[in-house]
Amino acid sequence: xxxxxxxxxxxxxQQAPLLGRQVSRRGFLRGVALGGGLALGSGVLAAxxxxxxxxxxxxxxxxLSASEKVVxxxxxxxxxxxxxxxxxxxTLDQFDAKFGISVRYTEDINxxxxxxxxxxxQLSAGQDTxxxxxxxxxxxxxxxxxxxxVEKLDKSKIPNASNLQDALAHPDFxxxxxxxxxxxSGLTGIAYNPKAxxxxxxxxxxxxxxxxxxxxxxxxxxxxxxxxGLVMLDQGKDPSNFSDADFQAAIDALQKATSDGQIRQFTxxxxxQGLASGDIAAxxxxxxxxxxxxxxxxxxxxxxxxxxxxxxxDNLMIPNLAQH
Numbered sequence: 001x002x003x004x005x006x007x008x009x010x011x012x013x014q015q016a017p018l019l020g021r022q023v024s025r026r027g028f029l030r031g032v033a034l035g036g037g038l039a040l041g042s043g044v045l046a047a048x049x050x051x052x053x054x055x056x057x058x059x060x061x062x063x064l065s066a067s068e069k070v071v072x073x074x075x076x077x078x079x080x081x082x083x084x085x086x087x088x089x090x091t092l093d094q095f096d097a098k099f100g101i102s103v104r105y106t107e108d109i110n111x112x113x114x115x116x117x118x119x120x121x122q123l124s125a126g127q128d129t130x131x132x133x134x135x136x137x138x139x140x141x142x143x144x145x146x147x148x149x150v151e152k153l154d155k156s157k158i159p160n161a162s163n164l165q166d167a168l169a170h171p172d173f174x175x176x177x178x179x180x181x182x183x184x185s186g187l188t189g190i191a192y193n194p195k196a197x198x199x200x201x202x203x204x205x206x207x208x209x210x211x212x213x214x215x216x217x218x219x220x221x222x223x224x225x226x227x228x229g230l231v232m233l234d235q236g237k238d239p240s241n242f243s244d245a246d247f248q249a250a251i252d253a254l255q256k257a258t259s260d261g262q263i264r265q266f267t268x269x270x271x272x273q274g275l276a277s278g279d280i281a282a283x284x285x286x287x288x289x290x291x292x293x294x295x296x297x298x299x300x301x302x303x304x305x306x307x308x309x310x311x312x313x314d315n316l317m318i319p320n321l322a323q324h
Contacts, residue, residue, distance in 0.1 A: 061128060061321040069101045071324050073133045074115075076314065077107040077269050078292040079184070111222055111268035112140040119319065123149040128321040135183045139225060141315045142173030150179050151318040168313060180315035184288060188226040188310040190303045191285035191293075196278040204306045205234035208282055209257040217281035218263050219271045220254065226310050227254065227266075227284055233307040275300065 080089050092103045109115045115136065122129045123144075136144065144150045155161050161181060174180045192202040196217060202208055208218055209231075220227045229239035231250040257263045264280075272289050274280035276297055290302035 061323050064323045068324060070104055071101055071132045072104045072106070072130060072322075074106050074108050074131045075133075075135045075183070076109045078272065078289050079107070079135070079314075080105070109135060110270060112137050113222075114268065116140060116143070123147070123320060126321070128323060129319050131319055132322040132324045134317050134319055135314050136317065137223075137312055137314050138171060138173060141180050141317060144317065144319075145174060145179050149320050151320060151322065152178050153181070153318070171313070174315075180317050182313040183316050185311065185313040186287040187304065188221070188223075188230065188284065188286055188312065190282060190305055191275055191290045192282035192301055192303070193275055193278050193280070193297075194299050194301065196281035201301075201303075202282045203303055205230050205284075208284070209253060209262055214281050215260075215262050216264050217279070218257070219265050219267050219274070219280050219283040220263055221271075221284045221286075222266045222268055226286075226312070229310045230284060230305060230307075233309075234305065236307070239310070 081091050082088070083090055089103075089105060092105055096102050108118075115134075119129045119131070119134070121127075124147075141150075153161075158181065161177065164177070164182070168182050168185065169177065171177075171180075190202050190205070190208060194200075197214065200211075200213065202211075202214075208214065225239075228247070228250045231253050232239045232242060232246060235246070235249055235253070237246040237250070254263070267283075269286070269289060271280055271283050271285065272293060275283060275285070276293050285302065287302055290300060293300050294302075
């Protein structure tokens with residue numbers, strides 16, 4: 001299944017040195033071990049409820065569901081159906097009509113770390129974030145579970161949980177899916193706009209980082225588990241089992257491409273507009289974003305790099321003290 005990945009406000013200024021982010025091997029490895037990224041060889045594709053009242057320590061959320069028929073849902077951009085004429089979401093409208101519950105849907109997740117920064121002050125203080133459902137990637141979902149900042153799901157109120165594919169049913173970070181359910185899964189690979197590349201096909205990360213005809217028109221992702229993982233694969237290394245030297249070699253390649261002006265920017269989900277307009281010729285991208293863009297611009301291509309792709313899932317969670 002393909003899915004969108006999403007984000008604004010990149011922590012990488014344009015042309016900024018990559019090492020300014022201080023990417024650590026330990027942090028990267030932890031994310032991979034928790035399911036933040038699985039290497040795939042080329043061509044290989046592989047309702048809500050809580051138990052009892054939400055609580056953080058001695059605090060218990062007031063359940064407003066009976067009096068306020070709303071659900072506050074934070075998600076990534078390009079992650080749900082949209083009526084191009086009305087700009088509404090037909091699925092949410094159908095849900096409202098069937099159950100009498102209005103979904104306040106906000107596309108305010110552009111990057112896992114960025115969103116974590118938004119909600120951390122409230123969650124760490126035991127306060128309601130104003131959100132009833134959030135969607136975060138495997139490794140960030142694992143962090144919130146470890147911190148005790150999300151509610152255990154009441155599966156009796158989520159019958160569709162039984163429809164999970166086996167590959168998604170028991171992730172390392174949430175073995176029994178007690179706290180999370182996947183919203184969508186997808187791949188991280190290469191996207192390019194043929195009009196901006198002069199019709200040239202982009203098939204490898206090495207080409208993306210070194211082809212002079214693309215200079216200044218390439219972006220990579222701030223999600224280093226994706227970006228560094230793809231570079232490792234291109235260099236013949238395993239992102240789930242690597243040495244310090246392997247990791248440094250991937251960082252060095254990205255640093256060189258940045259210093260040489262090949263990479264113009266590191267982005268979250270906000271690369272999509274530039275790719276559609278042709279300002280970005282090629283980029284490291286999430287499969288679902290490209291599927292969405294292809295609805296209007298069929299020529300935009302998504303490619304599984306010759307050396308392989310990264311697989312991930314984004315997960316539904318209920319943050320502590322959610323009130324609906």
